[in-house]
Amino acid sequence: MPEQSNQMQTPNHDRWQVRETHIDPAQQFRNETLFAIGNGYIGLRGTHEEGGLSGPSIEGSYLNGFYESEQIHYPETAYGLAKQNQFMLNVPNGKGIACWIDDEQVSFSTGEIRDYERVLDFRTGVLSRRFTWISPRGRAITVHSKRIVCFEHKHVYALQYNISAINFSGQIKLVSTLDGAVRNIEAGDDPRVGSNQSGAGLELIGSEQNQNRCVLTHRTRNSGFALVSAMDHVLQCDAPAKTVMLSGGQKAAIEYRFPLQQGASATLTKFGAYFSSRDYVESDLKKMAAQELNQAVSLGFDTLCTEQENYLTQFWQHADVEIDGDNALQQGIHFNQFHLLQSVGRDGKTNIAAKGVTGEGYEGHYFWDTEIYIFPFFLYNKPDIARKLLDYRYSSLPKARERARQMSHAKGALYPWRTIAGEECSAYYPAGTAQYHINADIAYSIKQYFEATGDVDFMMRAGTEIVMETARIWMGIGCFAANDPDRFCINEVTGPDEYTALVNNNYYTNIMAQMHLHFSADMAALMLQTDPARFAEVAAQIGLDNDEPQQWRRAAQHMLLPYDEKLGIHPQDDSFLSKKIWDFASTPAENYPLLLHYHPLVIYRHQVCKQADVVLALLLQGDRFSLEEKRRDFDYYEKVTTHDSSLSSCIFSIIASEIGYHDKAYNYFMETARLDLDDTHGNTCYGVHTAAMAGTWMSVAYGFAGMRTYQSKLSFTPRLPEKWRHYQFRVHIQGQLLQVRITETDTEYKLVEGTGLTLNHGAQLVTLTNACPRVCVAMSGQKDDHAI
Numbered sequence: 001m002p003e004q005s006n007q008m009q010t011p012n013h014d015r016w017q018v019r020e021t022h023i024d025p026a027q028q029f030r031n032e033t034l035f036a037i038g039n040g041y042i043g044l045r046g047t048h049e050e051g052g053l054s055g056p057s058i059e060g061s062y063l064n065g066f067y068e069s070e071q072i073h074y075p076e077t078a079y080g081l082a083k084q085n086q087f088m089l090n091v092p093n094g095k096g097i098a099c100w101i102d103d104e105q106v107s108f109s110t111g112e113i114r115d116y117e118r119v120l121d122f123r124t125g126v127l128s129r130r131f132t133w134i135s136p137r138g139r140a141i142t143v144h145s146k147r148i149v150c151f152e153h154k155h156v157y158a159l160q161y162n163i164s165a166i167n168f169s170g171q172i173k174l175v176s177t178l179d180g181a182v183r184n185i186e187a188g189d190d191p192r193v194g195s196n197q198s199g200a201g202l203e204l205i206g207s208e209q210n211q212n213r214c215v216l217t218h219r220t221r222n223s224g225f226a227l228v229s230a231m232d233h234v235l236q237c238d239a240p241a242k243t244v245m246l247s248g249g250q251k252a253a254i255e256y257r258f259p260l261q262q263g264a265s266a267t268l269t270k271f272g273a274y275f276s277s278r279d280y281v282e283s284d285l286k287k288m289a290a291q292e293l294n295q296a297v298s299l300g301f302d303t304l305c306t307e308q309e310n311y312l313t314q315f316w317q318h319a320d321v322e323i324d325g326d327n328a329l330q331q332g333i334h335f336n337q338f339h340l341l342q343s344v345g346r347d348g349k350t351n352i353a354a355k356g357v358t359g360e361g362y363e364g365h366y367f368w369d370t371e372i373y374i375f376p377f378f379l380y381n382k383p384d385i386a387r388k389l390l391d392y393r394y395s396s397l398p399k400a401r402e403r404a405r406q407m408s409h410a411k412g413a414l415y416p417w418r419t420i421a422g423e424e425c426s427a428y429y430p431a432g433t434a435q436y437h438i439n440a441d442i443a444y445s446i447k448q449y450f451e452a453t454g455d456v457d458f459m460m461r462a463g464t465e466i467v468m469e470t471a472r473i474w475m476g477i478g479c480f481a482a483n484d485p486d487r488f489c490i491n492e493v494t495g496p497d498e499y500t501a502l503v504n505n506n507y508y509t510n511i512m513a514q515m516h517l518h519f520s521a522d523m524a525a526l527m528l529q530t531d532p533a534r535f536a537e538v539a540a541q542i543g544l545d546n547d548e549p550q551q552w553r554r555a556a557q558h559m560l561l562p563y564d565e566k567l568g569i570h571p572q573d574d575s576f577l578s579k580k581i582w583d584f585a586s587t588p589a590e591n592y593p594l595l596l597h598y599h600p601l602v603i604y605r606h607q608v609c610k611q612a613d614v615v616l617a618l619l620l621q622g623d624r625f626s627l628e629e630k631r632r633d634f635d636y637y638e639k640v641t642t643h644d645s646s647l648s649s650c651i652f653s654i655i656a657s658e659i660g661y662h663d664k665a666y667n668y669f670m671e672t673a674r675l676d677l678d679d680t681h682g683n684t685c686y687g688v689h690t691a692a693m694a695g696t697w698m699s700v701a702y703g704f705a706g707m708r709t710y711q712s713k714l715s716f717t718p719r720l721p722e723k724w725r726h727y728q729f730r731v732h733i734q735g736q737l738l739q740v741r742i743t744e745t746d747t748e749y750k751l752v753e754g755t756g757l758t759l760n761h762g763a764q765l766v767t768l769t770n771a772c773p774r775v776c777v778a779m780s781g782q783k784d785d786h787a788i
Contacts, residue, residue: 013328018335018677020118023108029056029685034335034676035120036358036688037127038342039149040064041350042157042274043357046120046127049097049145049161053108056685058185061093062357064343065350066276067364067420068201069223072427080406082427086420088353088364089201090184092216092229092250094272096177097161099143102170104135106143111135115142122338123316125151125308132166140166150304151311154347155292157272160301164265172260174268178214178231180204180250185360185686202227207252208286209245213293214252215286226277228285232293237266271296279349315341318730318737319381321700325724332674333700336693339676340377343690348391352690359687365418365425368438368496369691371445372620373647377694379445379452380701380731386449387458393442394462396422397469404473407433411543412472415439430501430600434494436477439470440512444620447519451712452733460531464523465538471520471552474513478555488558495572497613498645499594499603503573505560508617515621517556521549569636570614570629581640582608593644609637611645618655619702623710631659643671646681650695650703657703657719666721669699701729705740709733715760718742720779733757738768746776 018034035046045060052059067086074081099106116131127147134140144162163172183200205226206217212233219226233254235241241258260266273292275285296304319337323330343356351366352374370389379386393415399422400413407414416424417432426432446463449455455463478490490513495506524544527535538544562571571577582603591597594608615637618630625633634655643649653668673696676684701707704727706717714733720726720742728741728748736754740747749766751757751773758767761777768775 013331015327015330016122016334018120018331020116022116023053023113025053025055028053029058030679032058032060033358033684033687035118035127036060036339036342036356037120037125037147037149038062038357039151039154040342040344040346040352040357041154042149043342044095044147044149044157045358046118047095048108048129049095049159050099050106050108051096058090058359058685059093059095059182060359061091061095061182062088062360062364063091063227063274063276064088064345064353064357064364065420066091066225066227066274066278067223068220074427080408081429082424082433084423085363085425085427086223086365086423087184088357088360088420089220090182090360091202091227091274092178092180092218093182094157094178094229094231094270095147095159096175096179097145097159097268097270098175098177099141099161099163100173100175101135101139101141101168104137104139106133106135106141122334123309123312124305125149125312125338126305139168139170142166146301146305148305148308149342150296150308151341152307153292153296153304155273155275155289156296156304158296158301158304159270159272160267161270162265162267163260165260165262167262169259169261172256172258172266174235174256174266175246175253176231176233176256176268176270177251177253178216178229178272180216180218180229180252182250204250207247209247209252209254212243212254213290214245214247214254215289216250216252217286226282226285228275228289229272230274230286230289230293231270231272232297233271234269234297235266236269238264269301315382318732321697321727321729323700323724323727325721325726329670329673332677333696335677336673336696337377339688340374340690340693341382343688344374344378344385344389345392346385346388348388349395351389351392354690355687356690359685361683361686362418363425365420367418367691368435368441369647371441372616373650373691373698374694375445376448376702377697379449380733381697383449383453383732387453387455390446390449390458390463390466394466397466399423401469404476409473409476412476413439413466413469414473415442415470431494431498434492434502435496436473436490436493437495437506437509437512439473440509440516443467443470443516443519444512447515448709451709454734456530459523460527460534464527465542467516467520467523468538468544468548469542471516472548474517475548475551475555478513480555480558481560486558487560488555489560495613496616496647497572497609497611499606499608499610499642500572500576500613501600501604503575505562506573506613507562507570508572508613510559510561511617511621511624514556514559514561517552517559521553521556524549567636568629568632570617570633572609572613572637576607579605579607582606592642594642595644607640609641611643611648612641612651613637615641615655616651619651622658622708627659630655634659634661646672646675646689646692647695650692650699653699654703657699658706658717662719662721665699665703666723669696669703672696672699697729700727701731705729705742707731707740713760714757715762716740716747717762718747718779720744742779744779746778748774748776750774 032045043062112134114132118129142164146160149157202218208215215230244255246253273289344352353364355361400415404414418426481487491504494501495508649668649671657665726743736757737752739750751768756769
């Protein structure tokens with residue numbers, strides 16, 4: 001796939017910051033995403049307080065899980081198609097602060113900008129900015145602003161706006177706005193961008209202003225949620241200020257007028273809060289917003305910043321991936337990890353969208369990306385957040401049961417491919433609803449969580465119920481072949497590769513279903529033994545027959561896993577190898593991604609993959625394959641994969657590293673690590689790529705370090721990339737915190753927290769205890785300096 005080179009201008013590629021040193025209108029749209037900040041609930045795009053320049057822009061403010069819905073209109077409909085779409089709403093914008101010197105407004109489109117700098121710091125969580133503006137009349141003012149979205153206060157964000165008069169004395173006017181006249185972008189011809197909504201999604205039903213506070217109350221037109229958006233202010237200046245309340249239409253504002261002497265400065269601090277009836281009783285929303293604002297004002301901006309930095313200090317102590325030898329890469333990894341933390345829901349009621357809370361791409365929907373790509377990052381770095389992601393799936397289990405009935409399954413639960421609140425939102429079912437592997441992906445994440453944490457309480461309360469209910473679907477769509485009763489087949493499904501749809505025996509789906517069925521039977525037996533009362537309760541609730549676990553086991557044992565003896569590879573599905581290979585040589589570079597230039601049927605008739613499919617199975621079920629099998633599969637599918645999906649390169653990197661293709665592993669890794677910073681897919685303007693961000697961590701831990709946890713056994717087969725001097729990372733496992741450091745000479749395993757841990761370094765057993773918390777193992781080979 002062709003790439004676009006738009007490397008972020010960051011002098012010296014600061015390892016802990018993204019820095020912008022001049023305003024470039026051509027990069028404004030993209031940079032609104034790169035400088036977005038959030039806390040997993042609130043997301044604020046990196047637009048300027050004073051407004052932007054001309055050209056494409058999204059003045060976006062988002063709430064994870066807060067959505068509007070509208071009916072999906074089909075020219076020709078059919079039974080069971082998704083009926084309602086849900087999309088994350090652009091909510092009232094509280095970032096705006098306009099500044100005037102007498103009658104001259106500070107603007108990027110008039111006057112002259114000097115000494116401009118904007119910095120997003122990953123260690124403090126503060127977006128800071130400074131510039132000097134010289135008006136058309138020659139008056140100069142310096143602006144320093146800071147912005148945070150509080151990790152410790154889910155509903156709160158804050159801004160500080162400081163101005164200094166350089167060469168004049170005059171009257172200053174600051175106008176702080178809360179603007180409800182916002183709309184979502186429309187999708188147009190690109191299915192990855194925006195919604196198909198027409199008109200505003202929010203209707204104003206109330207507006208209040210009092211002293212330094214403004215409150216707007218809106219209601220969604222279709223989903224029926226109320227939203228309270230509120231702001232409060234503290235002004236610090238040497239002279240008394242005149243305050244004027246402004247309102248009109250969808251906007252509320254407060255105007256502050258005061259004289260400013262040459263050399264003096266003034267600071268306006270703005271505190272904002274959002275509360276919705278999706279989470280709380282509607283009648284309590286304004287009271288709760290007032291309480292949060294009172295607390296924020298009482299704490300003050302500096303204290304909120306201190307809390308923010310303390311939270312991030314704890315995060316980086318556990319999650320930091322350190323690389324010595326490539327500052328641009330180190331910056332990319334820190335950027336990705338920081339945005340993952342900013343984007344993930346931590347309340348058990350929300351998940352993580354494909355674009356986080358940085359933009360409207362994919363409408364704010366949650367996908368299977370969470371379980372397969374993003375979940376491992378949090379499982380091994382912030383297991384408490386991983387648990388909350390599983391809680392979200394449990395909270396939507398009733399909706400999954402409803403969807404199963406709509407799809408004619410008398411038993412079980414079917415999770416949606418695209419959703420926010422639990423209903424299926426994918427209108428194009430061949431590449432959406434047909435991706436039944438979502439059930440196995442969720443079961444896989446639960447299995448990984450249980451093996452890594454030993455959290456029996458979660459399994460007894462929720463995990464086993466999810467696993468059993470979703471396993472039943474395989475018995476509904478699968479069957480023992482009429483012409484061969486010893487083969488269990490799964491027909492008419494779509495695997496991870498969306499360029500091949502509605503096939504029989506998709507290899508990824510079948511091998512993951514096999515894992516799922518075995519795991520379900522294991523968990524049913526464990527629950528029956530460990531907590532028979534809870535097992536009886538769940539069995540009665542879901543109507544579990546006594547022989548169902550045995551049926552799951554039998555289906556798993558006879559699962560058809562296609563294999564082509566002639567080529568020595570695993571076919572992606574029954575018909576994949578019978579199709580002609582896509583004519584890559586004659587495909588113009590501008591025709592990628594293919595989905596934007598060819599009808600789906602044209603793509604479906606060819607051997608061409610959007611992303612890793614069989615190759616992903618080689619990772620997730622890696623102990624089922626030999627290295628030679630992995631190498632043959634990798635070689636074959638690499639030739640027919642476009643990597644049009646941002647989910648693809650990291651998986652190819654991991655398997656390339658495992659099979660000894662070290663140059664390829666590094667090249668694929670670099671396509672992932674700075675995907676958004678360099679905008680290699682050309683659509684970062686619509687939001688970050690959270691799965692690829694998590695894939696960067698996977699490429700380091702699973703790829704270069706060779707980390708695996710098969711059968712609950714932790715092992716590493718580390719390599720040091722040729723360009724690096726060392727790298728290190730930490731993982732939470734079995735209640736312990738392990739640090740792994742790889743250098744040219746050895747690999748150091750260090751027990752940072754816990755009582756003891758046993759792991760494998762290749763074939764060598766390594767035991768860490770309090771008495772011996774550090775073990776160094778000599779590297780068996782040199783740096784990666786060649787490709788096999």
